[in-house]
Amino acid sequence: MLGRVESSYDVVVVGGGPAGMAAALGARDSGCERVLILDREPEAGGILLQCIHSGFGLHYFKEELTGPEYAERFFERTLDHDIDILPDSYVSGVAIDSDGTKSVRVLNSERGLSTVQTRSVVLAMGCRERTRGSVRIPGTRPAGIMTAGLAQKLVNMRGLLPGRRVAILGSGDIGLIMARRLVLEGCDVAGVFELMPYSNGLTRNVVQCLDDFGIPLHLSTTVAYIDGRDRVERITVAPVDDTLAPIMGRSRDVECDTLLFSIGLIPENELSQSLGIELDVVTGGPLVSSTLETSMPGMFACGNVLHVHDLVDFVTQESLRAGRFAGEWAQGLRRPKDNIQLLPGDNVRYCVPHTLSPERDHTIYLRCKQAMAPCYIRVGNILEKKLRFVVPAEMIMLNLSPSLLEKFHGDSLRIDITEAGGKETS
Amino acid sequence: MYDVAIIGGGVIGCAIARELSRFHIRTVLLERNAEVGFGTTKTNSGIIHAGHHDSADTLKGRLVVSGSLMFDQLAQELNFGFRRIGELVVARGDEEVGTLEKLKALGDEKGVPGLEIWDAKRLRREEPNLSHKLVAALHAPSAGVINPYEFAFALIESAVTNGLELLVDSPVLDIDAGKDRLTLHLPEGKTIEAGFVLNCAGVFSDKVAGMVGLEDFSIRPRKGEEYMLDKRLEGLVRRLVFPVPTKTSKGILVIPTFDGTIMVGPTAEDTDDRYDLATTYEGSEKVFGFIRDICPSITIKDTITEFAGLRAVSSTNDFVIGPTRVRGFINVAGIQSPGLTAAPAIAIHTREILQAEGLVMQPKDDFDPVVAGPPRFATLQTDEQKALVESDPLFGKIACRCELVTEAEIHHAIDHGARTLDGIKFRSRAGMGRCQGGFCTSRCMDILSERLEVPLEEVTKRGGDSWMVTPMQNEQHPPSTGEED
Numbered sequence: 007m008l009g010r011v012e013s014s015y016d017v018v019v020v021g022g023g024p025a026g027m028a029a030a031l032g033a034r035d036s037g038c039e040r041v042l043i044l045d046r047e048p049e050a051g052g053i054l055l056q057c058i059h060s061g062f063g064l065h066y067f068k069e070e071l072t073g074p075e076y077a078e079r080f081f082e083r084t085l086d087h088d089i090d091i092l093p094d095s096y097v098s099g100v101a102i103d104s105d106g107t108k109s110v111r112v113l114n115s116e117r118g119l120s121t122v123q124t125r126s127v128v129l130a131m132g133c134r135e136r137t138r139g140s141v142r143i144p145g146t147r148p149a150g151i152m153t154a155g156l157a158q159k160l161v162n163m164r165g166l167l168p169g170r171r172v173a174i175l176g177s178g179d180i181g182l183i184m185a186r187r188l189v190l191e192g193c194d195v196a197g198v199f200e201l202m203p204y205s206n207g208l209t210r211n212v213v214q215c216l217d218d219f220g221i222p223l224h225l226s227t228t229v230a231y232i233d234g235r236d237r238v239e240r241i242t243v244a245p246v247d248d249t250l251a252p253i254m255g256r257s258r259d260v261e262c263d264t265l266l267f268s269i270g271l272i273p274e275n276e277l278s279q280s281l282g283i284e285l286d287v288v289t290g291g292p293l294v295s296s297t298l299e300t301s302m303p304g305m306f307a308c309g310n311v312l313h314v315h316d317l318v319d320f321v322t323q324e325s326l327r328a329g330r331f332a333g334e335w336a337q338g339l340r341r342p343k344d345n346i347q348l349l350p351g352d353n354v355r356y357c358v359p360h361t362l363s364p365e366r367d368h369t370i371y372l373r374c375k376q377a378m379a380p381c382y383i384r385v386g387n388i389l390e391k392k393l394r395f396v397v398p399a400e401m402i403m404l405n406l407s408p409s410l411l412e413k414f415h416g417d418s419l420r421i422d423i424t425e426a427g428g429k430e431t432s
Numbered sequence: 433m434y435d436v437a438i439i440g441g442g443v444i445g446c447a448i449a450r451e452l453s454r455f456h457i458r459t460v461l462l463e464r465n466a467e468v469g470f471g472t473t474k475t476n477s478g479i480i481h482a483g484h485h486d487s488a489d490t491l492k493g494r495l496v497v498s499g500s501l502m503f504d505q506l507a508q509e510l511n512f513g514f515r516r517i518g519e520l521v522v523a524r525g526d527e528e529v530g531t532l533e534k535l536k537a538l539g540d541e542k543g544v545p546g547l548e549i550w551d552a553k554r555l556r557r558e559e560p561n562l563s564h565k566l567v568a569a570l571h572a573p574s575a576g577v578i579n580p581y582e583f584a585f586a587l588i589e590s591a592v593t594n595g596l597e598l599l600v601d602s603p604v605l606d607i608d609a610g611k612d613r614l615t616l617h618l619p620e621g622k623t624i625e626a627g628f629v630l631n632c633a634g635v636f637s638d639k640v641a642g643m644v645g646l647e648d649f650s651i652r653p654r655k656g657e658e659y660m661l662d663k664r665l666e667g668l669v670r671r672l673v674f675p676v677p678t679k680t681s682k683g684i685l686v687i688p689t690f691d692g693t694i695m696v697g698p699t700a701e702d703t704d705d706r707y708d709l710a711t712t713y714e715g716s717e718k719v720f721g722f723i724r725d726i727c728p729s730i731t732i733k734d735t736i737t738e739f740a741g742l743r744a745v746s747s748t749n750d751f752v753i754g755p756t757r758v759r760g761f762i763n764v765a766g767i768q769s770p771g772l773t774a775a776p777a778i779a780i781h782t783r784e785i786l787q788a789e790g791l792v793m794q795p796k797d798d799f800d801p802v803v804a805g806p807p808r809f810a811t812l813q814t815d816e817q818k819a820l821v822e823s824d825p826l827f828g829k830i831a832c833r834c835e836l837v838t839e840a841e842i843h844h845a846i847d848h849g850a851r852t853l854d855g856i857k858f859r860s861r862a863g864m865g866r867c868q869g870g871f872c873t874s875r876c877m878d879i880l881s882e883r884l885e886v887p888l889e890e891v892t893k894r895g896g897d898s899w900m901v902t903p904m905q906n907e908q909h910p911p912s913t914g915e916e917d
Contacts, residue, residue, distance in 0.1 A: 046830065046833065094828075094829060096830040096833070098836075113817075113821070113828055113830065114828055115821070115825040115826065115827075115828030115829045116825065116828070117828075118818060118821040118822055118828060119814065119817050119818045119821055119828070134866070134867045134870055134871065135867070135870050137736075137867065137868040137870060138737075138868070139660075139735055139736040139737040139738070139868055140735075140736070142716065142732065142735055142738070144710065144711045144712045144713050144715070144716070144738075145710050145711065146709050146710045147709070147739060148893070148898060149892065149893035149894070149898035149899060149900055152869075152870075152873070153870045155870060156869075156870050156871075156873055156874065159874055160874060160901055163874075164874070164888070164901070165904055166888060166889070166901035166902070166903065166904065167901060167902050167903070167904055168900075168901060168902075169902065170902060191904055191905070192904070192905040231710075233710070235707055235896075235897075236892075236893075236894070236895075236896040236897035236898040237897050237898055237899060276833075276834075
């Protein structure tokens with residue numbers, strides 16, 4: 007029930023975005039009666055609420071929904087399943103008793119500072135955007151520099167424009183979507199500038215948001231300088247060399263009053279870190295077992311706080327599973343510990359989860375380091391699949407069944423992506 | 433008609449304003465920006481020097497020592513963050529050890545307390561993360577750090593509480609020097625008359641002096657770039673670390689700021705552009721290249737934000753403080769490093785000049801020296817936090833999750849003078865953390881818009897033309913907020 011809080015729960019979910027709502031549903035599905043979602047925003051739904059474009063749900067619902075529609079379906083389900091949701095609530099800590107009971111410290115303007123007892127916790131805090139500071143662009147610091155996500159919030163939730171002539175650094179999905187959104191609102195979008203030789207967003211977004219609107223995408227190009235006293239007046243863009251350093255001799259100025267950053271997302275793990283949960287330096291998310299349990303027993307993680315996903319449908323699938331595992335844990339079910347380490351090998355940037363157990367089905371999420379087409383993906387010597395192509399912007403999902411793993415007797419499995427012989431064009 | 437008009441609301445103007453507010457005189461402060469402290473002050477390194485860097489032959493060398501000693505009482509009265517963390521001047525080779533000894537002798541002579549030379553072993557023990565190639569260090573325990581903008585905000589609040597009139601967005605365009613008064617011309621035909629004018633205009637102080645025909649000094653700004661590092665490095669270095677100084681600068685430093693974040697910089701490059709606040713590739717290369725030899729674990733990768741500020745370096749290379757041949761026009765100019773440290777001493781020195789020039793001042797019996805300072809929810813114990821939320825539910829609403837700033841603190845900032853997003857940020861820390869305002873900006877804009885009773889389109893980052901949003905061209909969209917039509 008919205009706004010209801012009891013003093014103790016089976017599962018408490020931190021975050022009310024798509025990951026949190028699915029995790030709560032997963033926990034209910036496992037048989038837990040008492041499930042609570044703590045959300046820091048006034049309304050559950052997370053970033054979906056500002057994503058008014060369509061394209062959500064194609065995998066999960068087999069239909070195309072907008073972000074708010076996708077969120078609403080889950081919100082309705084959480085209410086139907088008698089899940090408690092407390093909005094405007096900030097989780098400032100979790101204390102763990104010797105018997106494994108957890109006290110979640112919650113700050114809420116109506117309830118003050120209080121604690122909620124629970125058996126297990128699911129971390130679903132999502133991610134945040136990288137900023138100018140993380141890429142180091144010299145110049146001045148006028149108004150008109152913001153992340154694409156903030157611009158999206160201003161446009162879609164407030165009906166206000168971040169500026170009139172806009173340049174976008176980075177081709178992450180939010181940047182691509184905002185390029186189109188701003189053109190639709192009558193802004194002049196000077197172009198999308200991407201440091202890497204490939205787009206960081208989904209191919210479908212490059213086509214539907216840039217190509218269809220005649221917005222130029224400048225690959226291997228960066229913003230080398232920002233100028234303007236009170237407000238952005240112009241930026242200097244330059245192609246980059248092999249070391250990704252700008253070639254200033256070939257730079258040019260672009261007049262604009264706004265520069266948006268869409269240069270990547272970072273899982274928001276300040277809470278996890280304060281609890282001493284171990285993180286993967288590559289994903290920025292917790293190290294998790296095959297039950298999506300972190301290094302702290304009874305604490306689970308899913309969605310973008312675990313690793314950044316490109317489709318919400320995958321967040322939902324992963325989070326339903328995390329919620330089920332958290333629910334089982336709350337009911338006292340302890341599975342055998344994982345005994346296989348999963349290792350990223352050739353052209354694999356990361357894989358999640360970090361360990362496996364041979365007795366059940368697994369879903370493995372991974373990303374490649376660089377584009378390849380066509381290629382083989384191999385998991386140790388137990389699985390080999392040919393893929394038409396891999397690109398860093400698109401997450402790869404693999405299913406491993408117990409029948410594959412029962413033949414395996416080692417203690418670590420390496421995943422490699424290698425080129426499938428012959429010369430082919432992509 | 434005012435007794436005194438102060439031109440410039442940097443830390444110097446603010447410190448003088450507070451000093452004068454102790455007396456029964458009518459004082460006005462004119463600031464060209466939307467808020468005080470938005471010029472050089474905001475970009476200052478925030479160091480309260482021990483006083484051994486500058487020779488006692490200079491005015492700055494004399495005022496720095498007395499200024500430094502005043503900070504303990506000031507921090508107690510005004511509740512800005514201040515901590516004497518100590519500083520080290522480190523020698524990178526045996527040839528620099530001699531300079532350390534000279535600096536120590538200079539400091540001992542000036543009465544700088546507790547100066548001590550540490551050998552490499554002692555240095556390693558006290559600061560294990562500094563380069564092991566450093567051979568010795570001069571330790572000055574009385575050096576400290578403050579947040580310079582908080583200091584300026586607290587000074588002006590104290591002054592206003594005690595009767596100062598503050599006019600922001602008020603650049604002085606021209607000055608007429610009359611027989612018994614000076615007339616200051618402001619935009620839109622507004623004028624201000626005062627018996628005395630204090631020129632505290634920082635990098636523009638020579639221009640202001642020029643308005644009354646004085647050309648005895650000029651200002652050439654010297655730009656300094658600073659790089660703020662991720663909280664991950666908190667505690668890496670516990671004291672301020674200086675290299676052996678050169679003629680133009682105290683060098684590139686490691687600064688553990690009051691809030692615990694480490695900052696490195698500043699550079700020192702002369703510039704002719706008084707608005708040149710750009711950071712550069714050259715600057716970051718210089719800073720991180722230099723710091724590598726001092727503290728090897730600091731790399732550019734940890735930068736979360738960077739900024740530049742301008743030092744108001746005068747052609748005399750010293751502070752320019754005193755009356756001029758224009759009756760009533762007094763310079764308090766050329767205040768470069770260690771100007772922040774010297775500020776309270778400069779304020780008293782300036783007040784004495786005013787008295788010597790014939791301004792009669794009766795002390796106020798009811799001068800209130802105390803400014804409570806902003807609440808800092810994030811730094812409080814659980815019980816204190818609980819009590820605050822009970823007293824005001826807005827303490828239960830987090831606005832900035834990176835720095836754990838509550839909405840109550842945003843309101844407090846506005847109650848105490850914030851008129852812009854930067855004003856909120858520098859008072860409450862909302863937007864200073866890792867996400868750099870990605871999440872809290874729109875909430876802070878909403879609160880500013882409500883409190884100032886202006887539409888969101890008129891909310892600015894730091895005044896002037898620094899607007900944040902513009903209305904949609906398209907009419908079919910809903911209004912920008914519920915409150916507006």
